[in-house]
Amino acid sequence: MKKYLGFIILGSMLLLAACGSNNSSSSDKEQTVTIGYFPNLNHAPAMVAKQKEMYEDHLGENVNVEYRTFPDGSTFMKALATDEIQGGIVGPGPAINNFISGVDVQIIGASSTGGTVIVSREGSGIKSWEDIEGKTFISPRVGCTHDVQFETFMKDKGITSERIGGSMKHVTGEPANYQSMFENESVDVATAPEPWASVLEKEANANVVVPTSEVAFGETLPAAVFVTSSDMAENNGDLIQKMMDAHKEAVSYIQDNPDEAVDITIEGIKDITGQELEKSVIENAWTRTNFTYKVDENVIKEFGNASYDLQFLKEKPDFEGFVNQSFIN
Template sequence: MNRNQKQFVYIFILIIIIGMSTSCSNQNARDPSTVRIAFFPNITHAQALIGKAEGQFQKELGETYTIQWKEFNAGPAEIEAFFAGEVDLGYIGPGPAINGFTKSLGDLVIIGGAADAGALLVSGKDVQIENVQALAGKKIAIPQYGNTQHLALINLLNENGLVASSKGGTVEIIAVANPDIKTLLDSGEIDAAFVPEPWGSRLIIQIGAKVVLDYNKVFRDGQYSTAVVIARKEFVEENPHIVEKFLKAHIEITQYINSDLKHAKQVVNDEIKHLTGMEVELEVLERAFERLVITYDPQKGSILSFANLAKQAGFISTTPEIEQLIDLTLLNKVLKEKQLEEIK
């Protein structure tokens, strides 16, 4: 191959590489007419499920924008999608939200609440655990390290003079997916579990798990956040009108749920079945919603407590400033326009 031929080959390869890079860049670039919303197929994300099924968010945004729904099953995966610029708004637990804010150096912010309470501590049907002190020497499962239930469990251990075995104590804490927690608790391979709804009710009804502490005893007398709404700070700053419309629909769906819970539960369950192929059993659904509060208030005090616990456990290096982590400016603007009480 002569020199001219070599130069031609190099130029050809360079053109291909540039073309591929441009293609990838175009695929990752955000279409300004598309709003990407993350959610879980879980009852704690009820507003997202109803809004997706019945179209309230799309109706509020109008024909100018198209909603692209992004389904996730775990907080870390959703946070990574935010980091990659693949999501604009999302429903998620406060634990991952705090972690995402810290790791992104403030690029992810909480802009509203979605659900409160709905977590409980249960033991196996043949295990004698009457109180938190009895967890000494026991093995307890949580769905994920650093999530809401894990942080609330750390608080319970602190209050009762107990320490996790990973820190030199006697309580062994393991992270297990919710479906596997049911199997392990039923077989006796774990002694207890700290889980969110609907898994708490499912464990009680299906395998005879016993309630050690109910939702209103595990943390702050039940006044704690279970799900929040987060957004990319850049997206909020560049598109406040879109975020306002989203929050308006979010508030209205919240009001609808609380005014017609019977119908709302059915819509939620139908959408879960549509997404996962399996509906939540009726008795489980009923009991689960009894332990949940569907809201747009993020319970700022509880989030600050979770942030302090996350730092104590080593999940984050510094406790974030609450006013930077939670920005309710647009939520309160919409609440004021609707003549509803603003959140302090």
């Protein structure tokens, strides 16, 4: 009887040990991290990181990495606010607008600078900024990065949009559709992120009215920034650091391997938009874009104040806690 009881106790101990082992493995349960980005050239680091599996390498085997693309900053920011994505690349305009509105968003790095070009439709008669008064221009969204850059430039010249009492008419649309809108003459001017400005030059014979070097904040403003929520940054710092390390690796790869990065970007844009852009188009756009993960916080503040001056923001922005450079230093 004692021997039988001993077997029961030993069996119970083994069962408890097995249960403990199962509990230990459950702590290693796979989690999913979703990265968001746009099919624009200044989001090339995301396409390179995806193709080279850099996020997968940095985040490790227990993290399932997914990617989601967006047509504009508004839908991107909604996805971030609802935790559908944990981070990614977006224009500084939507990030600022949402931060000021109380959305939990934090800039933790840059993606690129430059890449915004103002072009006019062939046959529009627009050869310089003076000819734009009373014309119709298009940007991806009202108050987006490229819109603010263009309207700031024009406001400095004394010309504003109808929204604030001026003469310029404003419509919105996806950059990939700008060519068809030029061809049907529904718009006269486009404030275009690359590579779509170069597409319009080559395919629609568009005229460059304001080059990247002259448009407001053209060569200093981050054309795209890497963002996450402050909640993620504070409570999942190790995870965010690994995401930023992958992003930094992608930027460095682009700097060191521009020819291959061009090919990856062409394929990445094709996968999203269905349009296979010519290599010469991307190479032209590349000359107007500088890839970097470093953020100039002062330029971000200047850009935010410009958004306020254009009445995209109801209050002058307070940027306390908006830029967090701890993950790139």
